[in-house]
Amino acid sequence: MSTDVEEQYRATPLSDVPVSPPARRGNPWLPTFRGVRLVTRIELRRRRPSTKGYVFYGIVFAIAVGICILSAVLSPSELSSTNLELALILILGIGTLIAPSLSATAINGDSGEGVLAPLQMTHLTAGDIAIGKLLSSWLVSVAALLALSPFLVFAYLKSGWRIDELALTVLAILFVVLAFTAVGLAWSSIAARAVASVSLAHLTTGFFAIGTLVVYALVGTVVTDTVTQSDRYIDWETLTPEQSEALDDAYMTGDYTALDPNDYQCVDQEWTYGVTQTQKIAWILLLNPVVMIGETAPIVDPETYERDGRAAPGAFATMHSLVAGARLGPLEDVNDYEPFDECAQLFGDGQAVEEQTQEEMEAEWAEQEARSAAYEQQRANLDRAPWLGLAVIGALLMGSTVVVIRRLRVPYKKLRTGTRVA
Amino acid sequence: MTIMDEAPPITGAITARGVERSFGSVRAVEAANLSVSHGKVTALIGPNGCGKTTLMLMLSGLLRPDAGEITVAGADPRTDAAAVRAAIGWMPDQLGSWDNLTCLQTLTLMGEAYRIPRTAARSRGAALLERVHLGEFANRPARVLSRGQKQRLSLARALVHDPQVLLLDEPANGLDPRSRVDLRLLVRELAAEGRAVLVSSHVLAELDAMVDDAIFMSKGRTLGADAAAMVADARLKYRIDALDPAALRAALIEGGVDFEPTETGAITRIADEANAARALGWLVGRGVEVHRFGPVGSALEQTYMAMNEERR
Numbered sequence: 001m002s003t004d005v006e007e008q009y010r011a012t013p014l015s016d017v018p019v020s021p022p023a024r025r026g027n028p029w030l031p032t033f034r035g036v037r038l039v040t041r042i043e044l045r046r047r048r049p050s051t052k053g054y055v056f057y058g059i060v061f062a063i064a065v066g067i068c069i070l071s072a073v074l075s076p077s078e079l080s081s082t083n084l085e086l087a088l089i090l091i092l093g094i095g096t097l098i099a100p101s102l103s104a105t106a107i108n109g110d111s112g113e114g115v116l117a118p119l120q121m122t123h124l125t126a127g128d129i130a131i132g133k134l135l136s137s138w139l140v141s142v143a144a145l146l147a148l149s150p151f152l153v154f155a156y157l158k159s160g161w162r163i164d165e166l167a168l169t170v171l172a173i174l175f176v177v178l179a180f181t182a183v184g185l186a187w188s189s190i191a192a193r194a195v196a197s198v199s200l201a202h203l204t205t206g207f208f209a210i211g212t213l214v215v216y217a218l219v220g221t222v223v224t225d226t227v228t229q230s231d232r233y234i235d236w237e238t239l240t241p242e243q244s245e246a247l248d249d250a251y252m253t254g255d256y257t258a259l260d261p262n263d264y265q266c267v268d269q270e271w272t273y274g275v276t277q278t279q280k281i282a283w284i285l286l287l288n289p290v291v292m293i294g295e296t297a298p299i300v301d302p303e304t305y306e307r308d309g310r311a312a313p314g315a316f317a318t319m320h321s322l323v324a325g326a327r328l329g330p331l332e333d334v335n336d337y338e339p340f341d342e343c344a345q346l347f348g349d350g351q352a353v354e355e356q357t358q359e360e361m362e363a364e365w366a367e368q369e370a371r372s373a374a375y376e377q378q379r380a381n382l383d384r385a386p387w388l389g390l391a392v393i394g395a396l397l398m399g400s401t402v403v404v405i406r407r408l409r410v411p412y413k414k415l416r417t418g419t420r421v422a
Numbered sequence: 423m424t425i426m427d428e429a430p431p432i433t434g435a436i437t438a439r440g441v442e443r444s445f446g447s448v449r450a451v452e453a454a455n456l457s458v459s460h461g462k463v464t465a466l467i468g469p470n471g472c473g474k475t476t477l478m479l480m481l482s483g484l485l486r487p488d489a490g491e492i493t494v495a496g497a498d499p500r501t502d503a504a505a506v507r508a509a510i511g512w513m514p515d516q517l518g519s520w521d522n523l524t525c526l527q528t529l530t531l532m533g534e535a536y537r538i539p540r541t542a543a544r545s546r547g548a549a550l551l552e553r554v555h556l557g558e559f560a561n562r563p564a565r566v567l568s569r570g571q572k573q574r575l576s577l578a579r580a581l582v583h584d585p586q587v588l589l590l591d592e593p594a595n596g597l598d599p600r601s602r603v604d605l606r607l608l609v610r611e612l613a614a615e616g617r618a619v620l621v622s623s624h625v626l627a628e629l630d631a632m633v634d635d636a637i638f639m640s641k642g643r644t645l646g647a648d649a650a651a652m653v654a655d656a657r658l659k660y661r662i663d664a665l666d667p668a669a670l671r672a673a674l675i676e677g678g679v680d681f682e683p684t685e686t687g688a689i690t691r692i693a694d695e696a697n698a699a700r701a702l703g704w705l706v707g708r709g710v711e712v713h714r715f716g717p718v719g720s721a722l723e724q725t726y727m728a729m730n731e732e733r734r
Binding site for chain 2: 017018019020021022023024025026027028034035038041042045046047048113114115117118119120121122123124410411412413415
């Protein structure tokens with residue numbers, strides 16, 4: 001039966017193209033430049049948006065440009081870094097939402113679709129596939145950055161930032177996005193189902209962005225010292241009506257000589273308050289990637305910013321000041337406290353404390369204000385501390401990449417539970 | 423195909439001895455032994471869940487066996503997994519394609535993944551698409567392909583790097599009759615080029631005409647010589663039906679021929695075609711009114727069924 005067909009088939013010319021792929025030895029896993037580039041190309045091509053997608057991105061881009069023009073017309077002419085900070089936070093937000101979502105389905109999704117194993121059969125190494133998938137997901141969020149670039153350029157012009165400062169912060173943001181993309185990819189290589197890995201990826205991001213603040217608050221209660229102070233007051237409860245009237249009169253007139261100290265009993269009153277030794281736990285705040293990005297932003301001196309050609313302290317500078325405050329620890333020295341002693345004031349030397357003159361009060365206020373300004377300045381100018389955050393982000397990136405490469409290496413020893421190889 | 427020019431292969435392209443693999447408490451493959459030679463098509467046959475795909479994955483270097491020894495194209499997947507993978511064209515049982523990419527892009531990129539230069543990979547891809555009759559779909563995205571067309575794209579994908587060993591897992595699934603014939607011819611042709619082909623399928627009648635050897639699997643074990651003997655025996659069986667079955671049987675008894683009686687006649691064993699012709703002439707000469715005379719049918723199917731009966 002088959003012979004007819006066979007002859008017909010053989011009659012068709014076979015234009016077989018000879019190929020000679022290079023031989024392989026061992027079981028390499030390290031990423032190669034060629035392999036990474038090829039996987040990135042494949043992944044980006046697979047994600048290439050449809051016509052509808054391009055229309056959507058076009059609209060987003062147009063809206064971004066529109067907002068820029070609108071705010072250019074409406075915003076005041078003085079420098080303000082708020083717009084730039086808003087744009088940067090937007091890029092961080094979009095980046096940490098989009099890229100990990102994509103990477104968190106890149107391995108278990110491919111495996112479910114049956115397109116991962118054929119790639120693993122080729123000369124591509126586990127490193128090639130891992131890094132290629134990481135870069136392609138990350139590049140999508142870089143594209144989002146490009147879509148928002150008109151806004152960024154516009155906001156930059158009035159921000160009082162220097163271009164190198166902006167570049168540094170944008171790099172820090174892209175680094176954070178890259179690390180959380182890697183985390184998403186790692187979850188994708190561990191969890192069998194896409195729903196689980198996407199949730200876990202976002203939970204991880206959420207833990208570092210919000211969880212660190214919660215942990216900081218919780219640990220704060222542990223490093224809070226309870227300080228007890230005691231003041232002395234006249235015991236009003238035991239006074240007879242005549243005695244309390246006499247005391248009132250004395251307060252009104254300022255003449256305490258008519259009072260007999262023996263008539264007035266003094267009581268101690270204790271009160272406690274907490275002083276959190278934030279300098280011990282400020283490092284928890286520095287783990288936060290948002291804080292880390294804020295720490296890469298330029299320092300704005302609240303006293304001299306106008307002379308320095310900067311805008312007034314914006315969100316990042318404020319965040320830096322708050323974190324610096326935590327790093328410096330509580331302001332007041334507990335031992336400086338002078339207890340209040342009503343009895344001593346009244347009867348100590350038989351003389352009431354003299355009232356301050358107007359000048360003295362103003363001088364004291366001015367001194368207080370100067371002290372607080374100096375403290376503000378000290379906080380604002382405290383050295384920037386992105387290093388711990390950078391180390392954590394770097395460790396996340398490295399660790400996740402190692403996990404992904406290990407999970408992609410074939411022959412598999414172990415499979416994700418509930419999955420097949422292809 | 424350079425393989426044919428080399429010295430005739432003595433060792434098998436694929437050998438497996440005592441291969442085992444468990445997933446948790448499930449023993450997917452308990453004892454698998456097989457040998458596949460260059461230039462031959464070998465079938466891997468067994469019921470669903472008997473461990474065929476797991477065994478193929480271990481042979482392909484994607485899954486590490488718990489025990490046993492595997493050699494593919496002279497390389498050991500434990501130490502030289504990349505060499506094993508490079509030598510194999512693997513067509514998985516799971517259909518997967520990059521939906522947004524065209525068929526030609528898919529094959530070109532796969533070729534590049536094997537470090538074939540882009541232009542060569544592209545022309546090879548185009549030639550392969552012609553070979554699996556997908557030429558008109560070269561520039562259409564893979565998502566528009568039907569199931570059978572995706573199956574053929576998957577086969578083309580397994581061939582991009584000119585592998586000397588082919589592992590085809592259920593290649594005939596979802597193919598229309600014409601495509602099955604094409605597949606059979608293509609597989610024979612690939613074997614004729616000196617490649618070793620291991621093919622698993624449920625369409626046993628199709629395999630009969632395609633394969634040189636068969637390996638039966640049941641409950642994670644390969645059935646060796648017994649199953650092979652059953653297949654050899656099944657290939658000898660001829661069905662003879664006559665208008666008068668009793669007369670047929672009487673003639674056979676008279677001639678001293680062993681047979682199994684059936685409702686409409688008898689089944690007997692005849693060594694080859696010349697003997698069959700002589701036997702038919704003899705029966706007709708004896709006045710038996712034979713209206714049907716021929717091989718019983720798929721030898722593999724008979725063996726498979728007999729195997730399953732034993733299991734019950």
